[in-house]
Amino acid sequence: MTTTLVKQWLDLDQNPVTRKQIEDLQTANDTKQLETLLSKRISFGTAGLRARMEAGFARMNDVTVLQASIGLASYVDREVPDATSKGVVIGHDHRHNSEQFAKLTALAFVNKGFKVYLFKGLVHTPIVPFAIDALGASCGVMVTASHNPAADNGYKVYWGNGCQIIPPHDTGIAAEIDALADKTTKFEWDLSKLDKLIEGETIDNRTEMQQKYNDNLKNLVHHKFEPSGPLASGVVYTAMHGVGYLPSIEAFKLFGIPLEDVFSVRKQQEPNPDFPTVAFPNPEEHGALDLAMKLGDAQGADLIVANDPDADRFAVAVKENGDKWVQLTGNQIGILFSAYQWDQYKNSGKKIAMLNSTVSSQMLKFMAEKEGFLYEDTLTGFKWIGNRAIDLEKEGYTVPFAYEEAIGYMFPGVHDKDGVSASLVFLQLAQAYGGGAKLIEKLNSLYDKYGHFAEKNGYYIAKTPELTTEAFKHVRSYFKGRFQKGDYPKTIGPFDVTSWRDLTTGYDSTTPDHKPTLPVSPSTEMITATLATHDNPDEFIRFTARGSGTEPKLKIYIDAKAASTERAQELAQETWDALDEEWWRPEESGLQRVH
Missing domain, CATH: 3.40.120.10 (Alpha-D-Glucose-1,6-Bisphosphate, subunit A, domain 3)
Structure with a gap:
């Protein structure tokens, strides 16, 4: 089995780096790692592709990107009228191999007869869906892994409406990728021919599209900067080693704040695919804004704004009472x-x-x-x-x-x-x-x-998908000993259950026919419930528990409302503790608490 998989890979892969990775594992007779890399194809879902960059059908590399692009081009051509003339928008960020993956994507679409709008240079993710709308394109691809670690990359797919794909397109594209995977062997890989294959006028000029994007940003300007106003002490900005600095500077100009009052974290300003100053390039992570806070202290600023590496997310920290930085949720x-x-x-x-x-x-x-x-x-x-x-x-x-x-x-x-x-x-x-x-x-x-709200969000590690499935099976059965559609617990810990929505089984206690208004997915675990306390009708708790589709996690989101923030925090914690004891039972279930 392993020998066959190795041959299949080496017959396809023309990248010397990833070929050598497989050849070295074959020489070392590391069958376990070879099967890990080769026996299962990287899954294509509503987020497209995302994985570690290395050789193998289960990872991000030239072969899997090209196979995905061949399948995507075929699917879009079949499903969208005039798809080839409408064209495809393709952009990429600064990560290792992002430019290579974007060009391979373009090559696959060109060979299918598509007009291709390939951004020249680095772009931030939101400009791809914007360009799809501006150009009337049939679809788009952004090569990025957002705020994942440096070893990862990804392939985000947008439909012709400028939105990320939703069912049934995800499963349709995945099926087309699988059906056409063997076509890669007949594919022309020579990227040096790409500029000749794509006519000059069909390559979108990044500067022109950036100007159109900036023109749209002007519609969001309701107030201009006041030189003697509350932001006169300046603002700290960090791009988190990503592509956000240049487009953000253009946005700051529209607001009118002098650029000398925007204190950029220099060590994180330029795109760097290795993210050298942070353990994890996500501004939500503890410590990610440390350099920004240090700069804010030095400059006397009381506001930090931050992007993640592909600049589609946004974070804030403020200086409360003039001395302590507080990162807002x-x-x-x-x-x-x-x-x-x-x-x-x-x-x-x-x-x-x-x-x-x-x-x-x-x-x-x-x-x-x-x-x-x-x-x-x-x-x-x-x-x-x-x-x-x-x-x-x-x-x-x-x-x-x-x-x-x-x-x-x-x-x-x-x-x-x-x-x-x-x-x-x-x-x-x-x-x-x-x-x-x-x-x-x-x-x-x-x-x-509107009411004092507090949240308690977190997750459990589920080392196998089966652990998550078993955990939710327990939830659906423990209160009656067996599960019947429509059953749900009437209490959780000290709380009364006032509503119950299970998007896995397709039940909602709040609708007349008990059918959810949101999409149901039997393959995705997700339960939402609202809770009430026995003695205060104004207190409110809502939580959602779901299995992650991209990580080995069971995620919990708790939102509580009360007369004070302190009381809301108490309710959120009590709910977490009750779910931990009654539902997740780490000591018995095998789920791992993350503190």
């Missing part, structure tokens, strides 16, 4: 954005809708009920948020904002998360609300108005 940033955008649109006469994902805070729902705009939640991921926003816009709504707690924020003009537009809007927000040091006060005033 994704939900806190989201609710500040929501309040600011509502202030800009509430007197517009338009039908307003704002969205967040089901794992994000319900504070937006309570704000919507009080203020009178439409609120909806979606499944996790901007593929769902963006597509639902498009549907609502077709129904006559304006969607000025949507977000997910994992520091993703969407504004008009791009139906995906965009860390650059988030930076532009947040600087205006910070100025309007009194500067970085005053944002905690603003949050507290919003809590006083």
